[in-house]
Amino acid sequence: MAEPMLALSTSEHYTLTLTRVMVLENPLRIIVVGGVAGGMSAATRARRLSEHAQITVFEQGPFVSYASCGVPYALGHIIKDDLALVVQTPQSFKQRFNIDVYVNSEVVTVDRATKDVTVRVEGQHELQVFTLRTIDDMKAIRQFIKVNECQKAAVIGGGFIGFEAAENLQCLGLQATVIEQLPHVFAPMDADIAQAIHDELQRHNVKLLLGSKVTRIHQNDKKHLETVSKVAVDTTNGGSVHVDFVVLCVGAQPRTSLAAAVGLELGTKGVTINEYMQISDPDIYAVGDMVETMNIVSLDTTVMAHAGPASRQGRCAANHMLGQSHRYRGSIGTWVCKVFDLTIASTGLSVTELQRLGSPVQWITIHPYDHASYYPGAAPMTLRVTFTPDQGQLLGAQIVGKSGVDKRIDVLLTAILACMRVHDLEHLELAYAPPYSSAKDPVNMAGFVGSNVVRGDVKIMHARDVAGLLDTHQVVDVRNPAEHLHGHLPGAMNYPLTELRQKHHHLDFDRGILVYCQDGYRGYLAYRILTQLGFMVANLDGGYESYRAHRGND
């Protein structure tokens, strides 16, 4: 086809040149199995790249494009209108994208030789035990609560879907009990950071059973006087929880049964793919929570059950089908969750994960305000950054607080993806005005503290290591006496920072000193004073607040 050109100089700096593009001669036929984030992202990107491809989508459920992440909030009426969750319909996909969408259509087999797919309609629900992924799940729970006048529910799983479920059930006036098999909620976080969430749940009357594995869910056969609940949830810690119904939030198990049936290669966690989301059969692509991708930080394989990565993977697959090869870069593993008035967020790898992988790790913990403390609404957050001990290469971050948490996690993951070191966080010229931040943003503060550690300007120790040092070291609390009386480390001597220059001769010059304050800052100042006087000192990372959070998980 000819390529006429139409060039118009429209301003000093801008020339608009319009050209005709080439059209593909042999249009592709693309079948997408499964809608929502990954599938629809692939289908619509393919259409944008090729007006001539034949694109068909089969979705097992009744909705092809809905906001699954909003489902828990529709349950709790935070989102008032269920239909607000329906992003697109089969009709709107046909009109806007010329894509044929079939809902309530489960693909049960794929013949890789003939490229035929077999489809069937399905639908079922188990009584009293629900999941909370789809709009139908949510409606079923809502209906069940109404018909049975429910008052108590068990949520199995202390991850983000579990907490969204629990919070929204509480919004409806129910008593929710969250059952988690690990000793703390939010598995990707370190235990002491997650501790703030345990406190927040208690403040909002959510019951929490930690370290409790569910062994059996059954009809409540004991007719207790104090309960009319119909379901008993037996757990390994001995007891049973009696409730009206159960919501299973134990993480979406990747649905790889079709993939296995079709003979796709499965790794230990999901379907194996290349960097273009292609399986070993080059005519089949796989995206979403069924595939194994690379964790960019650990370089391990990972499965991401998140809308963002699924959508980027779908786009990547469609690009490759239609001749654009932009590889999928892997996942860093980011999540954020609202838990009542708190926000908790994580990216990259925690201390616990890094130690499990046997990787060398250092970390710092700070408790800064989200914005200028003198401007209304300021609230403290706890921010931890993990990095390599020698070079300060950033590996992960975890934050919990009332506001500004999502902002800092996004900045930190951008820094990690840019291969920054903790030193580089000092230099980020983050936007500052009193309603939004401080002249030294929490991310800058993490940079100052972390780079002081890497450069050796301060030596720190962590709350988990304190117990092993108490017998051999002097412990010095540099807070003021009122703070000290309110709670302190075992055997700590109280020398307020402002008196330390006068009173240091009371300390034993030949024994190591563990110094601490409330959040780490005054401890650092004391460290600098004492080391320059010749003492051997370490400062407690995150101060007494981090020590207390650590103790809360003992």
Next chain:
Amino acid sequence: MAEPMLALSTSEHYTLTLTRVMVLENPLRIIVVGGVAGGMSAATRARRLSEHAQITVFEQGPFVSYASCGVPYALGHIIKDDLALVVQTPQSFKQRFNIDVYVNSEVVTVDRATKDVTVRVEGQHELQVFTLRTIDDMKAIRQFIKVNECQKAAVIGGGFIGFEAAENLQCLGLQATVIEQLPHVFAPMDADIAQAIHDELQRHNVKLLLGSKVTRIHQNDKKHLETVSKVAVDTTNGGSVHVDFVVLCVGAQPRTSLAAAVGLELGTKGVTINEYMQISDPDIYAVGDMVETMNIVSLDTTVMAHAGPASRQGRCAANHMLGQSHRYRGSIGTWVCKVFDLTIASTGLSVTELQRLGSPVQWITIHPYDHASYYPGAAPMTLRVTFTPDQGQLLGAQIVGKSGVDKRIDVLLTAILACMRVHDLEHLELAYAPPYSSAKDPVNMAGFVGSNVVRGDVKIMHARDVAGLLDTHQVVDVRNPAEHLHGHLPGAMNYPLTELRQKHHHLDFDRGILVYCQDGYRGYLAYRILTQLGFMVANLDGGYESYRAHRGND
């Protein structure tokens, strides 16, 4: 001095080794001229590095360490307690840092040979014309309003201090008039982005005089019946503004008079320094809004009147004095400002600035929601990213909206400082849950749209260039008829996106087409349909919303 070592292995992955550090033999004597962000940051960092240095601070005003950025909000009683702005006192500096601080002490001369400084006390106020930088400024205004029962004030300068002043005066029930000599507020922004602020000010009854240079401020000699105001502000656009008092917010002029008197080298904008904040005399350092630093993006010299850079510069200077050489990396130029219910923020260089510098520039403009549109409180923002046309190297960003603006500017400036390209924004795995963002965050969206432009998947044109193309091109509005009727481009034909596949034969195959929708997305889909049918097309960047904002500045 001996260096005994005390090594304790406290856990599997962590070994605490305490050592004695060396102490400097000849302590430095450091005199800091000027307190607040830059000066106190240098003084306290120096103390942390050296317990033995003699550190003295002279501050011209009565407060040595106060939150100057909070001053406008104390005026409006958003911050209830003035004392909340006082961060540290001379007494607390002495106690905590062993630093001698003298307030109300202006350094008038420095003898570089003897290293003596001469100090004098000062203080004065002009009646009816105020600045708003210090706590005393704020108190003087508040007192003046009370005594004179003021009702009207003129704010000269449409930058962020001007708007903080205007908003807080309105909070006190006054009528504020902002006078700006440029045709739009917020000089670092592009005119069409700043337009949203003009609208917001009108909604809150702030009067706005644009393109008006103040020629004279004088006693109001005309006894108008309609006013009892005492001050007349004459402007170049012909009129006079009659008010009770004036607040000058025209940007803090760098106070380089002392520097000049002492014979320091001055560039065109401020004091010339090296990368360690040292002037040509190696015993003198200069930091804050008096020095010229490098703009990292333009590589031009710049003066930053911001607390964050001042504080980092102070730290950098102290490091160098005490033997740690970490160079100051320069400034990217970031700011954020609350204007009533809106937030406006900018980083790096705008289109206008880049064109003024003669740099090649491309840009994209989007109008995404700050978080999932179905979750309560979602509001649209306008986000512009500037980048190099050929490689997509990020150069700057501007955002205006109700919430989530500060988050996106911080992510974008981190990406710019990491030398990312617009393509890289696609891949940022930003934290997503419905209360915080969308599966495709606004920053990801900017990446999708920007990389489509750089890769040539779409050709765009900008609102400013539309007028020059109307005669020669077909203009196609792909919104629905109701949107079209509500306002459209001159001569636009209305073919809704959903009908375009059926109706494209109405279009002239041999004439270029300008396609547009409300915000740019449907226009992009129409672009993809039409170009694949062989048409020559460009999509309007930012759609009709950006066109309307551009027209608002005509």
